[in-house]
Amino acid sequence: MINTTINADDERKAFACEAGKYFANNKECNTYTASEITKGCLFAIRWGFSKDCVVVFKLDEYEDIINYQGLVSDYE
Numbered sequence: 026m027i028n029t030t031i032n033a034d035d036e037r038k039a040f041a042c043e044a045g046k047y048f049a050n051n052k053e054c055n056t057y058t059a060s061e062i063t064k065g066c067l068f069a070i071r072w073g074f075s076k077d078c079v080v081v082f083k084l085d086e087y088e089d090i091i092n093y094q095g096l097v098s099d100y101e
């Protein structure tokens with residue numbers, strides 16, 4: 026897993042922000058995807074002790090998992 030801030034990778038950054046907004050507005054939800062779950066799609070999981078992080082990964086065996094720290098609280 027890679028820990029990062031919101032300063033990298035535009036596609037994942039935009040997706041992470043979508044997921045952060047979704048989690049901020051849907052407190053009971055812990056997963057998010059913008060499309061059907063298929064190979065190559067981006068997937069987000071609410072994460073962390075305060076549940077304010079967004080872990081993003083692409084359903085692909087060669088992609089890294091990235092944790093955007095504190096992102097959900099940016100939208101609350």
